[in-house]
Amino acid sequence: MPQANHTPKDVERIVKRLESLRPIFARAAIGDYSADVPPYETEDELTEFAVGLQIMLEVIREKIAKHEELQKTLEEKIVEYADTQRALLNVMEDEKQTRAQLELVRQREAEEKKKLEILVESVGEGIIAVDEKLQVVMVNSAAYAILKATEKDIIGKQICEVMQVMDSDKKVIPENEYPCTLSIQLKKRLVLGNLESPYYLKSLYHDPVPVSLTSTPLLSNGTRGAVIVIRDISEEVAHSRTRSEFITVASHQLKSPMTIIRWISEWLTENETLSEEGKKLLNDLHSASLRLTSLTDTLLNVSRLEEGMVRVDVTSVDVGKLVSEYCNLLSSYAKEKEVTLQCVSPSTPVKIKSDAALITVIVQVLLTNALDYTLAGGTVSIAAARDESRTVIKVWDSGIGIPQQEQHHIFTKFYRAPNAVPYKVEGTGLGLYTAKKITDLLGGKLWFESQEGKGSMFFVELPEKIKAREGTKQLVF
Numbered sequence: 001m002p003q004a005n006h007t008p009k010d011v012e013r014i015v016k017r018l019e020s021l022r023p024i025f026a027r028a029a030i031g032d033y034s035a036d037v038p039p040y041e042t043e044d045e046l047t048e049f050a051v052g053l054q055i056m057l058e059v060i061r062e063k064i065a066k067h068e069e070l071q072k073t074l075e076e077k078i079v080e081y082a083d084t085q086r087a088l089l090n091v092m093e094d095e096k097q098t099r100a101q102l103e104l105v106r107q108r109e110a111e112e113k114k115k116l117e118i119l120v121e122s123v124g125e126g127i128i129a130v131d132e133k134l135q136v137v138m139v140n141s142a143a144y145a146i147l148k149a150t151e152k153d154i155i156g157k158q159i160c161e162v163m164q165v166m167d168s169d170k171k172v173i174p175e176n177e178y179p180c181t182l183s184i185q186l187k188k189r190l191v192l193g194n195l196e197s198p199y200y201l202k203s204l205y206h207d208p209v210p211v212s213l214t215s216t217p218l219l220s221n222g223t224r225g226a227v228i229v230i231r232d233i234s235e236e237v238a239h240s241r242t243r244s245e246f247i248t249v250a251s252h253q254l255k256s257p258m259t260i261i262r263w264i265s266e267w268l269t270e271n272e273t274l275s276e277e278g279k280k281l282l283n284d285l286h287s288a289s290l291r292l293t294s295l296t297d298t299l300l301n302v303s304r305l306e307e308g309m310v311r312v313d314v315t316s317v318d319v320g321k322l323v324s325e326y327c328n329l330l331s332s333y334a335k336e337k338e339v340t341l342q343c344v345s346p347s348t349p350v351k352i353k354s355d356a357a358l359i360t361v362i363v364q365v366l367l368t369n370a371l372d373y374t375l376a377g378g379t380v381s382i383a384a385a386r387d388e389s390r391t392v393i394k395v396w397d398s399g400i401g402i403p404q405q406e407q408h409h410i411f412t413k414f415y416r417a418p419n420a421v422p423y424k425v426e427g428t429g430l431g432l433y434t435a436k437k438i439t440d441l442l443g444g445k446l447w448f449e450s451q452e453g454k455g456s457m458f459f460v461e462l463p464e465k466i467k468a469r470e471g472t473k474q475l476v477f
């Protein structure tokens, strides 16, 4: 504290010291606390004040430093927060977009589902979808109509509870051989039943309906199941039956007048003296009646085979002998056509348990065709052989062959390849159809290999043994 009675020198010293502090206060006034109190060598009444001021300055500086540090941390936090906020906003924006996209996908899926439902509903065929446990998961109205059932009778039930599947002989197919079971197991599309040999569906509520079935396995996103498409062919079957019956009746009716015409023409040829012109006309009449009789026989055979009523008589058949006998029967026709006909005899008898008459019809079709479609100078051969456990009849020729693009039609009823027509104008396109039907009836296989202009080779594979089959009809020969 200043003492009383200061000398002018003291006053001057005090003023000087206070003056030295002025810049400190001036800087402090504008917030600059960096200047220090100048050191004084001698202690006086202002020393305590100066030390206090210096301490105050240091405290303020320390506080400011702390404050600045705090502010820096705060600013960093604010930046960090702003970043987090931005990131959060981005996430929220992304989420919003994802949700919008999901909604769009959901809407599209719903639209697709709707379209699919409309499509499935508008299809005339019955459609049933089953899951891998063979539980029905979807049915369209056409299927409900075929099964004469409603949703509660079918959805969620096992397919075998809903319908029985029967083969073309109306034999019930066991559950483990159901079309959908097999198509799921084999991962293959199965097509069963057609107009000629329909399958049958029987639900709890009605009699068996003739159908053609397609079962397609479903393999998507690991889910397994199958879709069964059912075509009700009752009307076609009924029409075909009516047509068959008409052909049977018409053929029967035609047979007697044809026989009479044939007899009369034969009698006239033998007993009457006719002019050359008369003889020629009578000869034409006789050939025409023979052709018509053969056509009515063929038509009768086709309708009997289609009705599925043909009897199969089983005896021991020496296939080698049967083939060579038929070959002999056609030797004069071969000679007339100037075609070499050869029968390759098996080294040991080839015997099977089957129907000799039906096998003869197959041989007749194949051998006659081979001769018909082979030009003069060509060769036709036939052989029966046992190859391991298979009995195969082979007929091959050096004839006109079957064009590649026609080959898949060749067993179709009435189908004739265009290159064949000029060589057999009166052909019907029923021979191979009949032969194929008979081969199926005998549990065998019929196929061919052919090259246009080079020749054809037909194969008939027959099983060792078949079961006799009851039937009311026999084929006409």
Ligand code: ADP
Pocket (backbone or CB within 6 Å): 365, 369, 370, 373, 397, 399, 400, 401, 402, 410, 415, 416, 417, 418, 419, 420, 421, 424, 426, 427, 428, 429, 430, 431, 432, 433, 455, 456
């Ligand atoms: P069709 O001989 O009366 O015409 P098919 O049913 O016996 O009737 O034969 C159907 C068709 O198959 C024939 O029209 C012909 O185009 C073809 N075909 C059959 N066998 C032969 C063969 N050996 N060589 C060439 N074409 C053949």
